[in-house]
Amino acid sequence: MNREVRDREKSLRAIVDQVKAIRNGPRVLQLYMDLCQKCGICAEQCHVSRAFPERRTNPAVRSDLIRKLFKRHGSALGPLLKAVGSARDIDPEELETWQRDFYECSGCRRCARFCPFGIDNSVITRKGRAVVHTLGASPYMMSETQRTSDETGNDEGQTYASFVDACSFLEEEVKDEIGMEVSIPIDQKGADILFIPASADLISFPETYMGVAVFFRLLKDFDGTTWTMSSKAFDGANFGLFTGDDAHMKRKNQLAYDACIELGVKKLVIGECGHAYRIAKRLGPTASRNKNPFETTNIFCLADEYLAKGAFKFDKSRITEKVTYHDPCNFARSTGIYEEPRRLLRAFTDTLVEMTPNRTENWCCGGGGGLAVMDSQEQVTKLNGTFHDYRMKAGKMKVEQIRASGAAYCAAPCANCKRQIMQLMEHYETGVKVGGVFDLFMKAVVWNDAGTGTRATTGQPQPAGKAAAATQQKELSDGL
Amino acid sequence: MYGLQLLVGKILPFVTIVVLVAGVTQRIRRWHKAAVTNIALFPSATTDKRDMWREVLGEIVLFSSFRREHRQLWAYTWFFHLALLFIIVGHTRLITDWPLRVLFGMSPQSVDSLSAWGGGIVGVVALATCALLLFRRLTLPRVREASSGEDYLVMLLLLAILITGNMLRFGSHFDVTRVQAYFASLFTFTAIQVPSDSLFLAHFLLVQVLLIYLPFGKFLHIPGIFYSKPLLAKDY
Numbered sequence: 001m002n003r004e005v006r007d008r009e010k011s012l013r014a015i016v017d018q019v020k021a022i023r024n025g026p027r028v029l030q031l032y033m034d035l036c037q038k039c040g041i042c043a044e045q046c047h048v049s050r051a052f053p054e055r056r057t058n059p060a061v062r063s064d065l066i067r068k069l070f071k072r073h074g075s076a077l078g079p080l081l082k083a084v085g086s087a088r089d090i091d092p093e094e095l096e097t098w099q100r101d102f103y104e105c106s107g108c109r110r111c112a113r114f115c116p117f118g119i120d121n122s123v124i125t126r127k128g129r130a131v132v133h134t135l136g137a138s139p140y141m142m143s144e145t146q147r148t149s150d151e152t153g154n155d156e157g158q159t160y161a162s163f164v165d166a167c168s169f170l171e172e173e174v175k176d177e178i179g180m181e182v183s184i185p186i187d188q189k190g191a192d193i194l195f196i197p198a199s200a201d202l203i204s205f206p207e208t209y210m211g212v213a214v215f216f217r218l219l220k221d222f223d224g225t226t227w228t229m230s231s232k233a234f235d236g237a238n239f240g241l242f243t244g245d246d247a248h249m250k251r252k253n254q255l256a257y258d259a260c261i262e263l264g265v266k267k268l269v270i271g272e273c274g275h276a277y278r279i280a281k282r283l284g285p286t287a288s289r290n291k292n293p294f295e296t297t298n299i300f301c302l303a304d305e306y307l308a309k310g311a312f313k314f315d316k317s318r319i320t321e322k323v324t325y326h327d328p329c330n331f332a333r334s335t336g337i338y339e340e341p342r343r344l345l346r347a348f349t350d351t352l353v354e355m356t357p358n359r360t361e362n363w364c365c366g367g368g369g370g371l372a373v374m375d376s377q378e379q380v381t382k383l384n385g386t387f388h389d390y391r392m393k394a395g396k397m398k399v400e401q402i403r404a405s406g407a408a409y410c411a412a413p414c415a416n417c418k419r420q421i422m423q424l425m426e427h428y429e430t431g432v433k434v435g436g437v438f439d440l441f442m443k444a445v446v447w448n449d450a451g452t453g454t455r456a457t458t459g460q461p462q463p464a465g466k467a468a469a470a471t472q473q474k475e476l477s478d479g480l
Numbered sequence: 481m482y483g484l485q486l487l488v489g490k491i492l493p494f495v496t497i498v499v500l501v502a503g504v505t506q507r508i509r510r511w512h513k514a515a516v517t518n519i520a521l522f523p524s525a526t527t528d529k530r531d532m533w534r535e536v537l538g539e540i541v542l543f544s545s546f547r548r549e550h551r552q553l554w555a556y557t558w559f560f561h562l563a564l565l566f567i568i569v570g571h572t573r574l575i576t577d578w579p580l581r582v583l584f585g586m587s588p589q590s591v592d593s594l595s596a597w598g599g600g601i602v603g604v605v606a607l608a609t610c611a612l613l614l615f616r617r618l619t620l621p622r623v624r625e626a627s628s629g630e631d632y633l634v635m636l637l638l639l640a641i642l643i644t645g646n647m648l649r650f651g652s653h654f655d656v657t658r659v660q661a662y663f664a665s666l667f668t669f670t671a672i673q674v675p676s677d678s679l680f681l682a683h684f685l686l687v688q689v690l691l692i693y694l695p696f697g698k699f700l701h702i703p704g705i706f707y708s709k710p711l712l713a714k715d716y
């Protein structure tokens with residue numbers, strides 16, 4: 001008992017200390033402590049706050065958890081500010097409250113798009129989670145995933161052998177599905193491109209991964225560009241962004257950096273994983289501003305570039321059902337990638353329909369910030385129910401949006417979004433299929449098996465001898 | 481009365497100036513020194529500094545990011561701020577008519593009528609929009625649940641200032657030249673003559689309370705927005 005009391009006091013002191021330290025923290029946090037006018041705009045622009053309006057889901061109120069504590073302890077006028085209600089004393093259950101409340105914000109940054117002062121509540125959320133993490137109180141799945149990743153280099157804990165197995169299995173699958181010979185090169189020194197997806201794709205969303213393999217095969221046919229995977233860095237997902245653990249974020253991204261250097265590639269290409277791209281491009285050691293000897297980009301920009309060069313030909317008649325595109329927060333708002341995937345989809349099919357709002361104003365799926373992988377209560381004691389329950393509520397805006405679009409397929413190029421939206425579609429019984437953009441690439445692409453290494457005849461009239469090969473292609477639209 | 485004149489007119493102004501200047505510079509110094517992290521937000525983020533400032537100034541002058549989706553609130557706040565801006569500009573007249581007289585070549589009569597008309601309209605607009613903002617805060621549940629005492633006190637203080645200010649303009653036969661003489665004596669530290677009008681003293685006291693509060697609370701958004709908007713608009 002006594003020990004419990006002492007532990008609690010220790011953790012409360014640690015919270016106060018870390019909040020006080022914001023005085024010397026990054027500019028963005030300091031400003032956000034000072035600027036909020038409580039104008040109420042964010043409450044209308046946040047999907048969580050809209051889906052279940054309660055005081056604690058109001059972004060300004062959630063951020064006040066830290067703000068009011070900071071004003072109490074980080075300012076000489078603390079007692080005075082407390083008297084007028086803009087500062088407060090720490091609560092004995094502070095940690096438990098933070099654990100729940102800061103994991104009810106998906107860090108989607110939609111509020112920042114509309115706040116008159118540009119207050120990005122996700123930054124405050126991440127600070128809150130970081131404090132929770134230093135006290136060892138992150139939700140179970142969060143800390144567990146980080147631990148696995150630190151041990152094995154990927155979030156799923158796949159070994160080298162299982163990674164290689166999965167790759168060769170998928171090579172077979174592509175052959176079975178569309179009759180194309182693809183190879184997924186591993187640790188190929190001197191390749192032009194190192195490709196890093198979220199390793200969850202290998203297991204949970206193999207179709208996306210197969211589509212990427214087909215894409216790279218056609219790239220090679222087109223102008224000889226070669227690619228490779230790395231056995232040490234085949235997972236771009238990075239929970240350090242979600243738990244607020246900067247050290248983990250850097251450590252994980254360092255694997256990608258080291259692999260690029262070791263393999264001597266010219267480009268690092270991130271797959272269908274929004275937060276992986278945001279970290280790789282802006283936050284980690286591979287970030288472009290670090291003047292690295294390689295370029296950091298993503299699969300959409302790369303594919304878009306080759307699309308413009310005429311490297312692929314698609315049969316638009318194969319995809320007949322309506323397709324919509326979900327903008328993952330980290331691709332649209334945080335890295336500005338929203339036209340490239342749409343140009344690709346429009347090349348695959350004429351059936352693309354938009355959700356409203358879209359692009360940088362898109363509603364979050366409700367599974368951002370790592371929430372999508374959490375199903376149970378995850379040892380968050382104050383949470384009423386499970387994270388799955390929570391996510392099904394938080395995704396309400398998204399479900400309505402998808403329904404209203406009339407789409408039968410939702411392309412969501414992010415492992416978190418995919419998982420969350422799949423579960424949403426099941427939970428709300430919409431019957432909408434969910435997958436990636438490259439799943440559709442594989443379905444729509446027309447190709448000639450001209451043999452690897454030679455220039456593709458794609459897009460040109462087919463020579464008679466190749467006709468047989470062309471007929472090997474399966475009719476794929478039934479897959480949709 | 482004499483005690484109040486002494487306090488509000490001769491002592492407090494110096495305290496106000498010191499607190500205001502020191503408080504704001506200290507806060508801006510703290511922001512300025514702090515580390516900058518990349519939190520670029522699209523579509524506005526850009527790597528070009530000039531584009532970035534163009535974007536940010538648009539935000540600051542027009543409040544553009546929430547204009548489209550929150551028309552009504554935008555209108556309240558924008559006109560509220562515009563009126564406040566004109567009020568601040570208008571108050572320079574209490575120190576000198578020089579810019580209007582010399583730069584614009586206006587006669588003393590036309591300065592007076594501009595002040596009466598322009599100042600009158602702006603004062604009423606500020607009061608009305610301020611009352612609307614307070615009303616909104618009290619009646620909209622999502623705004624109310626996030627508000628604390630400070631949010632109400634600030635608005636009440638502003639209302640009190642605007643009401644006493646409007647009373648000075650519309651109610652009494654208040655003499656501007658006496659205030660000009662007072663400020664002149666205050667700034668030169670010579671034989672300070674504090675006007676004895678109690679309404680004036682009340683207005684002046686409230687304004688000084690506001691200025692002393694400025695470096696510590698909500699009003700920090702005035703310098704703050706010049707720092708916070710560029711953070712989102714700047715990419716590396």
Ligand code: HEM
Nearest residue numbers: 037038039116540543557561564613614631635701702705
């Ligand atoms: C660059 C200049 C400024 C910008 C861009 C700006 C912007 C804003 C915005 C967007 C709001 C939120 C609206 C709301 O509360 O609903 C606000 C609130 C407020 N601003 Fe400003 N402001 C600026 C300068 C000023 C100045 C000079 C004052 C002078 C006294 C001022 C006083 C206030 C007050 C009192 C509120 C609170 C309104 C409320 O509580 O509802 N602002 N400002």
Ligand code: SF4
Nearest residue numbers: 036037038039042115
């Ligand atoms: S929109 Fe911005 S200023 Fe308004 S309440 Fe939300 S965080 Fe505060």
Ligand code: SF4
Nearest residue numbers: 046105106108109111
């Ligand atoms: S980041 Fe997203 S989930 Fe979090 S408060 Fe802002 S809008 Fe809501």
